Amino acid sequence: MSLIAEQRPTASAPRPADVAAWVDDIARLTRPDRVVWCTGSTAERHDLLQGMVETGTLLPLNPEHRHYSFLARSDPDDVARVESRTFICSERAADAGPTNNWADPTGMRMTLDGLLAGSMAGRTLYVVPFSMGPVGSPLAKLGVQVTDSPYVVVSTATMTRMGTAALELIAAGADWVRCVHSVGAPLAPGAEDVPWPCNPTKYISHFPETREVISFGSAYGGNAILAKKAFALRIASVIARDEGWLAEHMLLMRVTDPAGRVAHVAAAFPSACGKTNFAMLQPSLPGWTVETIGDDIAWLRPDADGRLRAINPEAGFFGVAPGTGPATNAAAIDALWGNAIFTNVALRDDGDVWWEGLTDEAPAGLTDWRGEPWDAASGRPAAHPNSRFTVSAAQCPSIADDWDDPRGVVVDAIVFGGRRSSSVPLVVEARSWEHGVFLGATVSSETTAAAEGPVGRVRRDPFAMLPFCGYDMADYFQHWLDVGDSLRRAGGTPHVFQVNWFRRGPAGEYLWPGFGDNVRVLDWIMRRLHGEVGAEDGPIGLEPRARDLDLDGLDLPPAALGELLAVHRDEWEAEAEGIAEHFATFGGRMPAALLDQLTELRRRL
Numbered sequence: 001m002s003l004i005a006e007q008r009p010t011a012s013a014p015r016p017a018d019v020a021a022w023v024d025d026i027a028r029l030t031r032p033d034r035v036v037w038c039t040g041s042t043a044e045r046h047d048l049l050q051g052m053v054e055t056g057t058l059l060p061l062n063p064e065h066r067h068y069s070f071l072a073r074s075d076p077d078d079v080a081r082v083e084s085r086t087f088i089c090s091e092r093a094a095d096a097g098p099t100n101n102w103a104d105p106t107g108m109r110m111t112l113d114g115l116l117a118g119s120m121a122g123r124t125l126y127v128v129p130f131s132m133g134p135v136g137s138p139l140a141k142l143g144v145q146v147t148d149s150p151y152v153v154v155s156t157a158t159m160t161r162m163g164t165a166a167l168e169l170i171a172a173g174a175d176w177v178r179c180v181h182s183v184g185a186p187l188a189p190g191a192e193d194v195p196w197p198c199n200p201t202k203y204i205s206h207f208p209e210t211r212e213v214i215s216f217g218s219a220y221g222g223n224a225i226l227a228k229k230a231f232a233l234r235i236a237s238v239i240a241r242d243e244g245w246l247a248e249h250m251l252l253m254r255v256t257d258p259a260g261r262v263a264h265v266a267a268a269f270p271s272a273c274g275k276t277n278f279a280m281l282q283p284s285l286p287g288w289t290v291e292t293i294g295d296d297i298a299w300l301r302p303d304a305d306g307r308l309r310a311i312n313p314e315a316g317f318f319g320v321a322p323g324t325g326p327a328t329n330a331a332a333i334d335a336l337w338g339n340a341i342f343t344n345v346a347l348r349d350d351g352d353v354w355w356e357g358l359t360d361e362a363p364a365g366l367t368d369w370r371g372e373p374w375d376a377a378s379g380r381p382a383a384h385p386n387s388r389f390t391v392s393a394a395q396c397p398s399i400a401d402d403w404d405d406p407r408g409v410v411v412d413a414i415v416f417g418g419r420r421s422s423s424v425p426l427v428v429e430a431r432s433w434e435h436g437v438f439l440g441a442t443v444s445s446e447t448t449a450a451a452e453g454p455v456g457r458v459r460r461d462p463f464a465m466l467p468f469c470g471y472d473m474a475d476y477f478q479h480w481l482d483v484g485d486s487l488r489r490a491g492g493t494p495h496v497f498q499v500n501w502f503r504r505g506p507a508g509e510y511l512w513p514g515f516g517d518n519v520r521v522l523d524w525i526m527r528r529l530h531g532e533v534g535a536e537d538g539p540i541g542l543e544p545r546a547r548d549l550d551l552d553g554l555d556l557p558p559a560a561l562g563e564l565l566a567v568h569r570d571e572w573e574a575e576a577e578g579i580a581e582h583f584a585t586f587g588g589r590m591p592a593a594l595l596d597q598l599t600e601l602r603r604r605l
């Protein structure tokens with residue numbers, strides 16, 4: 001039924017001895033009823049999906065509206081990544097740094113062994129081999145996840161290159177990352193299952209020295225699809241430090257201007273800043289194109305010629321549904337025509353899905369994400385604010401034809417963004433790589449209703465990696481400085497920029513239209529890359545001159561433009577104070593070059 005071509009048959013799948021021994025150990029501990037080695041075939045996916053329809057985990061959507069697509073409703077207490085239950089279990093506490101929850105690895109293993117003992121009883125243990133990045137790419141890495149959740153298997157099959165090809169590389173001797181996952185809900189013989197098994201006790205534990213992840217209790221998103229945040233960011237950031245590259249929470253895009261000039265941009269934004277929308281931007285300026293290469297994670301590595309090359313290690317999108325609509329992200333909407341899994345969105349009475357922002361008006365007759373009839377008067381959202389779609393990247397109309405080129409693309413510009421209603425101007429360029437690292441290290445964003453905690457508070461989220469860096473962030477800043485040194489020795493570093501689409505005017509209104517008009521900022525960036533426009537060397541960086549921005553066709557009052565670009569000294573004195581406090585949390589491990597950047601900022605103010 002799926003449109004994806006059938007892959008190789010099961011019979012030829014290898015069973016690398018080290019993987020088999022590890023699987024045996026876990027099976028002895030967790031005691032599943034059966035062990036299944038996944039091949040990544042279409043038939044296998046189909047069987048898993050049908051099985052989940054039978055157990056009530058998935059609800060088939062009306063194929064007239066969504067071809068071969070499904071809705072999952074999670075347990076209401078298992079709806080998001082749980083940072084408070086995420087641990088970095090490095091040998092030494094100091095190596096996890098002040099921003100991570102550290103736990104002693106030996107103690108954590110004992111705790112997890114206790115929880116995992118018998119935890120898969122009555123269930124199937126799936127062995128899920130995968131490649132992060134095109135199979136065999138010099139920038140790719142391999143992993144194997146064992147899991148007792150078929151939902152996690154099919155999600156991993158969309159989000160990675162899952163299947164036998166990864167096992168073949170492991171059998172040939174390639175390194176691999178070990179990922180263990182259990183929902184922690186053993187089934188007694190004859191007991192009835194629930195649609196979304198999970199456990200109130202949750203651990204997402206990372207062992208950076210041994211390149212391992214062990215996750216217990218959740219089946220949701222980054223807690224359970226371990227290839228994504230756990231491997232591709234937390235463990236990969238440690239591998240990258242050791243091997244001289246960067247594993248980043250960045251989208252990756254190709255921008256082409258009307259003259260046919262091409263630039264590749266990697267951009268980091270904290271959660272809830274419209275990163276997927278930016279990755280799939282539909283330019284409002286004529287003659288421009290933006291092609292998507294990745295929407296969440298990029299791995300960047302200096303190549304033999306000293307250029308920074310990047311791949312998207314993922315193969316799919318696990319995007320936040322609310323706020324995604326035809327006006328804000330038409331490409332994502334088009335990608336969702338079929339073969340998609342939706343989690344915790346609302347259900348229409350015609351068997352299609354809905355979420356806030358898909359259309360201006362909610363249709364009548366909605367069932368909310370908990371499966372209850374939805375009443376607009378309740379004031380509660382119909383879709384959970386962290387509801388998701390899972391769909392293959394290849395289905396996205398804005399995806400670059402060569403998005404999975406194993407060589408990756410050469411990065412020309414690195415962009416750091418955040419959601420700030422004041423202080424931070426529309427765009428500035430860094431004066432140097434060190435200044436760029438300073439911009440990355442000081443990324444800040446206002447919290448939104450989509451996350452835990454108070455709304456509108458400024459949170460420092462360095463490089464948008466705060467929840468995702470697998471080691472001490474001060475060491476991570478130093479690593480960025482070191483990578484810059486090696487790039488500089490070989491030829492040059494990418495230009496670095498800081499952007500803010502979210503500045504507000506006196507009445508609280510957004511000053512910048514955003515979305516497709518963000519191409520106007522990309523236009524300035526492109527002209528800076530080519531040395532075509534000058535910039536003012538201001539206190540916080542190289543600032544655009546208003547006359548160099550292409551604002552053609554935009555109804556932007558001069559006062560709004562002035563405020564969008566303004567750097568108010570009083571606000572920035574307070575910012576510098578906040579940055580000093582933020583840096584102080586890293587103590588003596590903070591690189592001197594970044595403290596010097598702060599001194600320089602204060603001097604210029």
Ligand code: OXD
Binds near residue numbers: 271
């Ligand atoms: C995500 C996140 O889910 O950054 O991508 O939180």
Ligand code: MN
Binds near residue numbers: 249271296
């Ligand atoms: Mn993300």
